[in-house]
Structure formats: C-alpha cells, structure tokens
Amino acid sequence: MASNPSPHVLIIGGGIGGLTLGQALRKQDISFEVFERDTEANSRSQGWAILLHTVLAQLKAFLPEDMPPIETVNHLLPLDLPAQIIMYDGARPDVRVGSESTPEQPLLRANRGRLRDWLATSIPIRFGKQAVGIEENDGRVTVRFKDGTSSTGDFVVGADGKHSSVRKHLLGHRDRLRVVPIAIAAGELTVSGDEMIRQLEIAHSSYAAMAPAPPDDPSQVDVMLFTGLAQPVTNSDGKVAGGDYYWLISVADESIATERPWTAAATQEELLNWSKEMAKPLSEEFRRIVDLTPAEGMRVPPLILHDIELSSQDIPAGRVTLLGDAAHCMAPYLGEGGVIALRDSFDLAHALTKISEGGDMKHYMAAYRDTMLERGVAAVRKTRNAFGKLCSTACAPPVAFGYPTVELPKKKIVL
C-alpha cells in the first residue's frame, strides 16, 4: 500500500471517548488535536465514578506505554478493597447478587476526575473551544469555534457527547435525540465513621436497590435507587475517615418527555421530599442514604436522560464521523455507554492508522462506522428495556456489567 501523507485529526470533545482516541493516535504517531468546550480542566465537575469492565486489557494494549498505571484512577483508593457492584431486591437487604473484581473478570470503577486526568496524560487539550460549525472543502475539513477561531484538518471526529454539534452538522435539522421517560433525582453527601462502614458493607463500589411496581396496583411505579462511592475521604494521617457518596433515584415517568419536565423546575427541597416518598417501598437499610442527605446536597437541575438511534445513512463514509455518546447515547442502567465509547475509539484509531498507511479512506471509514453503529444501536435498544427489566427481575439479572452475576455474602469491613 502507498502511504498517505500523515492525516491531521481534529477531535471535538475531550471526554472519555475523545481522549482515548487521542491516546491511541499518539501511540500510532498520528497527528491530532483535542478541542474541548470547557474553559479549563476543572471548570465543572466530571461527575462521580464510572464502571469499566470487559475492556481493560484492550485499554492497556491501545494506549501508549508511558501512561501511568490505570489502577491509579480506582475510586476506592486508598482502600484496599476489590470493586464490587451489588444489586438488591429493595425489600431483601440479606440477598446480595452482583459482581466483584477478580483477576479473571477485572472490574475497575474509576473516579471520573482522575480518569479524565489520566486520559489527558501528554495531551495538550485546547480548552474553551466550542465547535459551532463544520465545512468540508477539497478533501479538508474546517471546524469553526464559538470564540471566532477555526481549525482545519483531514478528519473531524465528533466525540462531543449527547448534544453533539458534529452530529447536528451530519443530520442537519433531523436530529433525533429522544428523552428517556424516567424521572431522576440525585443527591450527594459525605458520610463518616460507622455510616461509611455500613455503606461499604452494602457494597464496596455501588449498589442498586429495586422496588418493582406491584402488577395489581396501577398507581405504583418501578423504582430504582442507585448509590455509589465517588471517593473515600482521608484525614490528615492519610487514614480513610469517610466517603463522598452520591445516589440517584429513578422512577418510570412518561411526563418527563415534555419540553419542560417537572424535575427541571423543582427546588432542592422538593426533589429531596419526592425522593424520600419514592424510596418508601425500599428497606430502611437502603433508604437511609436518602434520609441522611441535606437539601443542599440535591443536584439541580437533575439529570434528563436521552438516547438516539442512528443508521449508516446518517454518517457518510468520509472525513467527518462520530464516536461515543455523540453517536449512540443511552440511559446508564447497563453501565455500557463509556465502555462502548472506548471500543469506538480503538476501532477508529485502527481505521485511521490503516488510512495513514495508504488504505482506502472510504473503505476504512465505512467499516468503522458500521461496526460502531451496530454495537451502539444494539446497546441503545437493550438499554431501553433495561430499567423495567432490572426492576422486575429485582436482584437476579443473570449477567450485569459484562460478567455473570453471583451471590456475594456480606463481609465485615474494618477501616
């Protein structure tokens, strides 16, 4: 194959997918820039924690050898506990089913801020660059930014999340983002001492407690309370004294799919009261995290979930493409969106490497797009049914987060 002149790749969005692509291109010596709309690395919270499963070996293989060990992003550090994700029937705190990290089936729950810093190793992110327009001319692509500047390259990758400006360029006025009809409230709090031990004994990393609506009572709805440790809190001796926790309560609610959902207008007080009311079918062991949360700990406005299904007609096999949430955002109930964004990045880095070695551009960009969409659309469809299904199978889904679930007896924790 004749070698193409090394392409320059413009990556729009410095989130999980965009930065992973950047690292994979850095390893292949392919020129790229990452443009991020945030004004600086810490201009907003990166969220709490994210579970990475079934992708860790590939992550190590695709990323450059000079990266610090990925274990440094582990949200449990400095606690020496394996990642553990548990699902409960909300009325049965005694039955623990889920997954625990083992050498054969590794799970890494990453603190999101640390993960972004890790993925940004040796990548000079261009902050304050919000893409607002794209033009394609003579085999080159120019991205215009809100600050009036522009950049030109050979490829543009929309890794700019669920409200992607690059997707809007590809779809024009036909954007098909869909609101997921589930009402959510989220709370944050720091717990310490015995409460931290109690929470860790329920699950080291995160747990979901489900209360399915009784089939004979149409006034009731499915409820799921998800609780996670963002990171332990240490005292001046470096000893773990507590933890930053977060929780999300999800309730099936068709009214959310309106232009102005009620949760967007609710006060912190109202969201907390609603959460306490919705958590009532759950055992006290699960409800207490909600009861302990102060009104100031409620996130406003709360999350609105979206999903989208694209087809190969939406993304020409050319110089502008998408990855991650920009192409296939979905609700978080199967914990797949981030893992799939990583897989997209590996596949796109492979396609761009082949093109830089002289491979046919249309062939490799079409192959990437088709694989990425097939995987993404399947996950979006599976996730659509996941909330109701998880609630109705309560604590016993046979597979969760990539691995078969098992019963994991409760163990005593000493801090």
Ligand SMILES: Cc1cc2nc3c(=O)[nH]c(=O)nc-3n(C[C@H](O)[C@H](O)[C@H](O)COP(=O)(O)OP(=O)(O)OC[C@H]3O[C@@H](n4cnc5c(N)ncnc54)[C@H](O)[C@@H]3O)c2cc1C
């Ligand atoms: C509550 C919750 C829990 C989740 N838990 C998990 C989990 O456990 N496991 C899992 O695999 N997935 C999980 N996900 C999904 C996961 O967070 C996403 O799928 C993942 O972040 C997608 O990565 P991305 O890089 O495509 O997009 P993002 O992470 O959204 O990054 C997009 C980046 O683009 C930037 N940007 C946006 N617009 C522009 C623009 N116009 N110009 C320049 N930059 C722009 C944004 O600021 C952002 O930095 C969860 C999601 C939620 C909401």
